Amino acid sequence: MRLLPHTTIPTYLVDSQTEANEALTQELSSLLASSDGSATLGLATGSSPIGLYAELARRQRAGELSLKEVQTFNLDEYMGLTPGHSASYRAFMSEHLFAETDIDLEKTHFPPSDESGLEAACANWESLIRAAEGIDWQLLGVGRNGHIGFNEPGSPFDSRTRRIELAESTREANARFFESMDDVPRYAVTMGVGTILEARRLRVLAFGDTKSHILERVLQGEDDKSIPLNALRGHPDAALYIDAAAAARIG
Numbered sequence: 641m642r643l644l645p646h647t648t649i650p651t652y653l654v655d656s657q658t659e660a661n662e663a664l665t666q667e668l669s670s671l672l673a674s675s676d677g678s679a680t681l682g683l684a685t686g687s688s689p690i691g692l693y694a695e696l697a698r699r700q701r702a703g704e705l706s707l708k709e710v711q712t713f714n715l716d717e718y719m720g721l722t723p724g725h726s727a728s729y730r731a732f733m734s735e736h737l738f739a740e741t742d743i744d745l746e747k748t749h750f751p752p753s754d755e756s757g758l759e760a761a762c763a764n765w766e767s768l769i770r771a772a773e774g775i776d777w778q779l780l781g782v783g784r785n786g787h788i789g790f791n792e793p794g795s796p797f798d799s800r801t802r803r804i805e806l807a808e809s810t811r812e813a814n815a816r817f818f819e820s821m822d823d824v825p826r827y828a829v830t831m832g833v834g835t836i837l838e839a840r841r842l843r844v845l846a847f848g849d850t851k852s853h854i855l856e857r858v859l860q861g862e863d864d865k866s867i868p869l870n871a872l873r874g875h876p877d878a879a880l881y882i883d884a885a886a887a888a889r890i891g
């Protein structure tokens with residue numbers, strides 16, 4: 641793993657996804673050890689974090705760490721899915737992390753996803769994060785268009801948790817989790833860019849060639865405020881972990 645020179649956000653080029661997963665698991669272990677295991681974690685979905693969650697589960701089974709005392713806040717959730725839908729982000733987290741570890745489900749939180757009373761529920765969600773004294777460690781993936789969570793391009797950098805209309809390219813990228821394109825929700829609720837920026841550490845995983853164009857623009861281009869990932873340029877403790885395919889266009 642090596643820190644790339646001259647990037648707008650600190651970026652580690654990893655030899656493999658495994659290397660990134662091990663580094664982040666190690667960092668999380670240290671964080672948990674320094675806080676009696678009671679850290680507040682922000683969690684992400686998508687393909688990128690699957691290996692990290694598997695590594696966390698492995699380390700927990702081996703008795704090397706425990707997630708019993710952690711509180712988790714997921715970045716986003718689709719709207720309009722039936723409860724328990726297999727493509728919901730709660731189902732994803734259950735499959736890849738929650739059911740595989742000693743995590744206390746009562747301490748896991750997802751943004752509200754019901755249309756009714758949504759504004760108040762989003763404000764309440766923000767209060768829950770504040771009541772937990774903020775997020776210590778936030779994991780992020782990045783969309784091909786530079787979205788973080790489901791903050792699509794043009795999301796203000798001070799935006800808060802809210803409903804958002806998904807970009808067509810995002811719906812297409814996520815269609816693999818649904819039976820057909822028509823089944824892919826058009827709306828989701830996402831933590832805002834401003835909400836995400838308040839986390840004390842931000843860690844981004846980006847793997848594969850579909851991320852190479854957006855990473856080139858963000859890591860070596862102009863500070864285009866319409867690209868949500870660019871918001872991390874101003875964060876005091878943000879880092880990206882990218883593989884060779886994702887780094888292909890970075891000189």
Ligand code: GLP
Pocket residue numbers: 684685686687688689715716780781782783787788789790810814
């Ligand atoms: C979805 C999620 C994002 C995630 C993105 C990238 O759109 N809402 O939080 O970062 O997918 O997914 P992947 O890791 O599969 O490329």
